[in-house]
Amino acid sequence: MTENRERVVVVGAGLAGSLAALYLARRGYQVDVYERRPDPRSALASPEGRSINLGLSARGMRALDEVGLLADVLKRSVPMRGRVVHAPDGTVRFQPYGVREHEILHSVLREELISVVVDAAEAEPAVRFHFGHRLVRLDRDTATVEVVPTDGGEPVRVHADLVVGADGVFSTVRQQMQHGLRADYAQEFLPWGYKELTIPVGADGEPRVRLEALHVWPGHEALMVAHPNVDGSLTCSLFMAHEGPVSFAALDTPQAVRDFFDRHFPDAGDLMPALVDEMAAHPVGHLVTVRTAPWRHADRVVLVGDAAHAVYPFYGQGMNSSFEDCLVLDSCLAAHPDRTAALAAYEAARKPHTDVLADLSTANFADLRDRVHRIGYTASATADRILARLLPGRWVPLYAMVSHTTTPYADALARARRQDRILRTAGAGLALAATLAVAATVRAGRRRSTGR
């Protein structure tokens, strides 16, 4: 029976590629997944010991739930009910993520998450994973790929009906699919990079900080976030400029590292016994936004995940939106028997929204850096939350729409802008009413005092 199935080659066995393979197998395709790196479940996968933590929210949960993986993933996650914002003087403030019980995020290690997805995909008889295979060529018109084993074996040509490019931000599938065509492409690097650091459990085996939250140290020159882990430790991502007076490049001695943390994150530095060693040993990651079109070629090639739309991590939506791609692609394949039409519908359904996500993620960087600890920001966020409580389902803050619903990103933004206009108008009305009331009081006072 599998002889008659249409064949898909998925390039890339990251989060997007593995979940796409699972969806496509359930949709009836025979799926081969080629991945340059070793099996992510092996010890080889993360030689430098980096651990990346992700915040799973509604979109990602929905896509996992559809293929029955959500419960398993949640078992390996820590709920985050809000943000703990750390000020430089050591004071902390808790901001809940939502107003309802389910409006929370779930912190999960990338390697745990990918193990669940790869295990599930591999359990499908129609899926085969080929780790340690690098794509060198794609013939977009015949959906033929040439892959080379990274251990030095002979190149292999594989013919398929459809190639799925899930090979990340610098996608070879994308490059070869678009080569020589009128393709729009934009990549933009943030002058800031990031580095992973650890807050381990205390000597008593207990967590050192409040666990069920995302911790944020906002800052103009450097900022940090920390996700809780199941074992009670936290994984921190430190963000700052690559170069310049305050930058990763400038932190080139143990003393410079300690001075920097004392000045910017004194409460965090005290909780990181391996800080100096980790700063020296861990690589600095790049932050890049990619927007492009087309995402597809005829009925032969399609992109998912970072290959189609890389975003900065500041809205916590990179993985969630990649998982959502898989769900939307699958529903388009279900709705359109003609695959060219299905891939066109998929791009039309996704690209306007992931472009908005790129904008939101850039804006959230500015917020985390400059605005989170300002009074105006807090007041506006509080007003949003109060209105959401008073008008359940009818007033939804932008953050809640992005994180706790599956409303498409652009629709969420449009609705948030309408709400903002109402708030501004109401604010102006209130200010006017207050002014009139004060004026009336003053007049009444004058009348009394003059005896009129």
Add this chain to the structure above:
Amino acid sequence: MTENRERVVVVGAGLAGSLAALYLARRGYQVDVYERRPDPRSALASPEGRSINLGLSARGMRALDEVGLLADVLKRSVPMRGRVVHAPDGTVRFQPYGVREHEILHSVLREELISVVVDAAEAEPAVRFHFGHRLVRLDRDTATVEVVPTDGGEPVRVHADLVVGADGVFSTVRQQMQHGLRADYAQEFLPWGYKELTIPVGADGEPRVRLEALHVWPGHEALMVAHPNVDGSLTCSLFMAHEGPVSFAALDTPQAVRDFFDRHFPDAGDLMPALVDEMAAHPVGHLVTVRTAPWRHADRVVLVGDAAHAVYPFYGQGMNSSFEDCLVLDSCLAAHPDRTAALAAYEAARKPHTDVLADLSTANFADLRDRVHRIGYTASATADRILARLLPGRWVPLYAMVSHTTTPYADALARARRQDRILRTAGAGLALAATLAVAATVRAGRRRSTGR
């Protein structure tokens, strides 16, 4: 003596590369120019007989003048004193380009212009041209290039002190210079393309239309411009969508071509006896904007022309801004003995302005397509011209600043915006004054009629 000169490899012998070679030789470098195509002065250069016409304006003229080429180029050009705008009903309207004698453009064939520049560069003892050599590799740290003769000879490695990437919009130098670095890059294609067509001289040997002007046929679905040639013919560029109901793809029969011209450009079609043949034989060109950074690597590599900033042709500034690059690069090399500092100064002096040029060129497409024949556009352009006449040198319309001055593009745009604000405020003031005057007249009339 030439033994001690520093060596430059220029990749690309187009307009930017040839002029850069000339400037660099005069600055004291030994220059080797490698160009993939045959010598542009040979019959091989333009096998399909395409002829492209360019509008030389102040920036290009200044850069040519600096190296003594302007007089020679102007001898081969036709002055254009303004635009002749053709309406679909056949009526024409002349809009002068400027208010002063020198505020004109000069139409010149690309192959004439490049012959002048290549001849002049080749006359320098320090310059050698190597046509038919394709760049395959650049080592950005050692300024070493590997070139392959296109006739199948052996690859050649050439070591230099500086590599100038003048290899156009899809620059290999840029790609290899930026590879793996945090480079910003954006390419955007217009859904429209273009095709060259000819209005030959009449049977009597006389020009068929007014010669000393750029002819424009604006239009929402398709538009055309025509540059005059020295021999009395005109070279037209037809712009329209690649695909769709009104598009190059849809003009697939002689009848479709004739019907299309009858409907959109009836007066032009009548002047083009070879129209149907040319539409079938000439290729459709692509229109692309490229913005990128960095433009340089250490003291080793630098980009000029389309390799650094490709723009749509609708402001007629592509060649002019590329020539201006050569002038600015040369003045930065003169001002900074340290070449790393010189290249940094060059990028800082140019990139903000060519980014603005990209915006202006995109906006001018919308103007040509949608606004040129509207009353509001004409009125505003007329007001601008009247003010420029009344306040010579103190009020300069944006088009005049871009085309008739060397004011950097972003500075020109900022000044135009200030002027626009003044016009709008004045317009509002005038409208208010007029309203008050009318109201006063009406009141006076009422008073009279009621006898008060």
